[in-house]
Amino acid sequence: MSILEVSGLKKSFGSTMVLCDISFDLDEGETLSVIGSSGSGKTTMLRCLNFLEFADGGRILLRGQPFYDSDDPLDRTPGVISRKITHIGLVFQSFNLFPQYTALENVCLAPRINRAKETGYDEGKIISEGKALLEQMGLEDRMNHYPHQLSGGQKQRVAIARAMAMHPDILCFDEPTSALDPELTGEVLKVIRSLASRKTTMIIVTHEMAFARDVSDKVIFMDGGRIVEQGRPEDVIENPKNERTIQFLANYSNG
Numbered sequence: 015m016s017i018l019e020v021s022g023l024k025k026s027f028g029s030t031m032v033l034c035d036i037s038f039d040l041d042e043g044e045t046l047s048v049i050g051s052s053g054s055g056k057t058t059m060l061r062c063l064n065f066l067e068f069a070d071g072g073r074i075l076l077r078g079q080p081f082y083d084s085d086d087p088l089d090r091t092p093g094v095i096s097r098k099i100t101h102i103g104l105v106f107q108s109f110n111l112f113p114q115y116t117a118l119e120n121v122c123l124a125p126r127i128n129r130a131k132e133t134g135y136d137e138g139k140i141i142s143e144g145k146a147l148l149e150q151m152g153l154e155d156r157m158n159h160y161p162h163q164l165s166g167g168q169k170q171r172v173a174i175a176r177a178m179a180m181h182p183d184i185l186c187f188d189e190p191t192s193a194l195d196p197e198l199t200g201e202v203l204k205v206i207r208s209l210a211s212r213k214t215t216m217i218i219v220t221h222e223m224a225f226a227r228d229v230s231d232k233v234i235f236m237d238g239g240r241i242v243e244q245g246r247p248e249d250v251i252e253n254p255k256n257e258r259t260i261q262f263l264a265n266y267s268n269g
């Protein structure tokens with residue numbers, strides 16, 4: 015079943031159109047990788063799914079229900095956004111942890127704020143869930159460390175736990191390893207692989223082609239704000255049909 019259906023998404027900054035007619039579907043439990051050269055619109059697309067930007071054309075359905083409609087001004091209002099924003103999580107390239115909070119506090123912060131108004135607010139449950147997520151990320155001995163006491167790979171794993179703490183329907187990653195040394199990249203990719211094997215629905219913008227090929231159910235190649243090729247990784251990455259995809263992957267493998 016489709017968990018996400020994106021149709022005709024458009025976004026301009028001033029007179030520059032950076033997303034032109036982006037359409038794709040994602041099924042529950044699938045991993046989608048998004049590849050493409052710098053400036054092709056990958057981050058902008060993720061930001062539109064997370065409402066950090068508002069697409070100025072197109073529609074998004076989540077689990078078959080209207081999630082965003084560029085023609086409906088209500089969909090840009092804070093009240094509506096705040097109810098929807100927890101459905102799609104985002105892990106940033108540069109981690110964006112709060113420096114004044116420990117790893118555990120970073121993970122527990124959003125659930126605390128989000129559940130504060132609920133009857134039966136349970137601080138103990140929030141903390142035990144936060145600890146379980148950090149354990150799942152292999153960080154059981156780093157829970158009370160501050161971000162400056164953590165390596166880049168550890169920080170990124172805290173950021174992944176923090177995004178998962180809101181139980182999003184879809185977890186998005188924007189180049190999750192590109193700020194990391196090669197030896198720390200592996201530990202983050204391992205965590206993402208394990209999420210994929212547990213059928214977490216994910217959208218991953220990445221330049222790690224081997225990883226994208228191994229872990230994804232679908233791959234999208236973007237160029238100039240358009241999806242020029244999409245399909246199974248063995249097609250898009252191993253046997254690209256479009257001239258631009260072929261060129262991009264060739265440059266890539268030449269380093």
Ligand SMILES: Nc1ncnc2c1ncn2[C@@H]1O[C@H](COP(=O)(O)OP(=O)(O)OP(=O)(O)O)[C@@H](O)[C@H]1O
Binds near residue numbers: 051
């Ligand atoms: N807030 C903004 N205002 C104006 N232009 C923007 C803004 N954000 C992005 N752009 C432009 O939109 C285009 C797409 O940018 P985007 O960051 O989505 O590309 P990208 O595919 O993520 O690139 P990279 O691989 O370098 O991260 C670029 O030309 C960029 O300069």
Ligand SMILES: [Mg+2]
Binds near residue numbers: 056057058188
């Ligand atoms: Mg980007």
